[in-house]
Amino acid sequence: MAIIVKKFGGTSVGNIDLIRNIAHKLSGEYHKGEGLVLVVSAMAKTTDELFSLAYGISSHPSRRELDMLLTAGERISMSLLSLALMEEGIPSISFTGSQSGIITDEKHGNARILKVNAFRIQEELAKGKVVIVAGFQGVSTSKEITTLGRGGSDTSAVALACYLKANKCEIYTDVDGVYTADPKLVEKPKLLKYISPELMLTLCYNGSKVLHPRAVEYAIKYGVEVEVKSSFTFAPGSLITRNLPKKSEEEEMEERKVTAIAHKDFLLRYILPVNDEVLRMLQQWIYEIYKSFINEGIWEFFIENKYEKEVDYFLQEKGIKPIHKDNNFAFVNLVGLGLGNDPAFLASLLENCKDFQILRSFNNEQSVELLLPSPNLTPAIKTLHKIYIEDSQ
């Protein structure tokens, strides 16, 4: 039996009507005889509501109890989707992370999947049922409830696809796929029909929110083909694959040096004295350090503003005073194969950026990163997208 794993994010299952719409659209695919495994996130808003309850009680809630709280979210969405499928006449069953056999380490709030024992899923698929799995959650070997951190449902989906030897893992979301840049910022965004997993990983690490980097890492590691597509239309989206189409089919693919532009805004910079213990602890504890550089005895890192309280609390608890802390930084990341190794491109890039106060630039094989003040971010993306993508086709 061909198995397809489909993941539906929080906005895709945000209310009863959306859930019913998904169930209806799935009924066609079910009757084709494919084995369907649906991984769901909590309904949009639920997670935020649960967070605000927890922070209403404690400014630094226990991670273990937070995991217990947050995992209530997927129980709600998965059982509702199961009921909606039954209404369409499709037999279905929902499983928690634990029942699905998603075994993780003990790191609450940011657990890693150690193994997948999905025999219950396989048993139910064999009975002809659609199996719905709670994304984002797992169970540790000591039977503690864990969560996989941000984007954890993507990771659950790819891990299950790998374990079940699925033909494909489809990530349904509230956009049509992966664009060349944030469609809200640029004039003529283009949907990428295909992208290599390595370039996708770079995009994801640098602000593209359609997929979580860890899920892409899994997809690369286990060779799972992932498609990002719309949960409203179910239309073809962006395929993340090593089997890129030949040049004759998609002429412009190799013509354009810059495949896409990612960005991250509203970053806060900390500069601390280098200290191995703190480095280790903070990196373990704050799972969203965006960029981190060590140079001449100081450690400089960037985080999103929303983590400020958490980081400050941690540093205070450990008795560490930052050397410096400032605000309003942004990164623009141009992503494309071989980009960082092309001196002519780098020269043209810096020339085209002369109005944007580039504070630093970093390059590697497939991306160039530019650090700049937040207010210059939007004009920089608009300009660079026009020059390197719109005008290069």
Added chain:
Amino acid sequence: MAIIVKKFGGTSVGNIDLIRNIAHKLSGEYHKGEGLVLVVSAMAKTTDELFSLAYGISSHPSRRELDMLLTAGERISMSLLSLALMEEGIPSISFTGSQSGIITDEKHGNARILKVNAFRIQEELAKGKVVIVAGFQGVSTSKEITTLGRGGSDTSAVALACYLKANKCEIYTDVDGVYTADPKLVEKPKLLKYISPELMLTLCYNGSKVLHPRAVEYAIKYGVEVEVKSSFTFAPGSLITRNLPKKSEEEEMEERKVTAIAHKDFLLRYILPVNDEVLRMLQQWIYEIYKSFINEGIWEFFIENKYEKEVDYFLQEKGIKPIHKDNNFAFVNLVGLGLGNDPAFLASLLENCKDFQILRSFNNEQSVELLLPSPNLTPAIKTLHKIYIEDSQ
């Protein structure tokens, strides 16, 4: 270590402020060195909200998926209470029904507890932690999530108290304890300081909502002493115990024949042909058949109006047409030791009820039940409470 199991119902943990209040009040008891196990229900409204989501999708949702959905509720309340205790400086940990070792049969929606393997609770108590347990839920031997039906959290609490050999099981609720009648209906309701478990059971079966009958059955079976008290004041409430105070202490205890008056309103009556299979199935499936009589080939039973759709759906599915179905019945139940065996009392009772159109009366050792039309219920209770309780002291 003296262990006390305390159960907090949905209205007691209905919002963050209430949860914080409970945590604050508990801190005094914790520091006395008692082992505290807290059983919590879902926050008031949460269960209703979850039900309405499910019924928004399906008019007859799968019980298995409904259990999955509803058990999200206690996860939320228990983790929040745990966080609130930590804020008070009290170490605590929350456990799901499964983690607590509450093993049930497979009957979704109305599972029975088969055994309790609460070793994890004991381990955490030994470490000095307050242990919070999700009420209402358990796990079947095949690892399916189950719920214990209405009032299930009370049952969880009493079952745990029994297993842990607790000194006491306290049921915290939004009233001060058990009253002689519904305080909203009668002029001078009296709080019962003590009541025997057998009389309490009769009250609970007949409409007293402070405790679930199954929990009282457990308490009787395993000899657990239960106190019903206010979660707002923590003041002494009603003790359900076989060790009733001696007459000299509570003179009026034995003077009064009628201990309390319970009632149940807005009942719907079905009359069906007797059919063993239907009888068995319906009694298994509808867990809230209030009264049921078999007589001369017909089966007559009463349910609350809210179950009408469910019952009609079931009967239709089984191809059974009721002989008769009518509405607006009520029962008044006078409860007191030896009540049903006292002909003088019965005569006086019927005389005092002559204005209330008593349709039938039933008596047993410790209660007399009167069936009457709904509109006569309130005047009947007022009158009987005045005569047999207020004026008998």
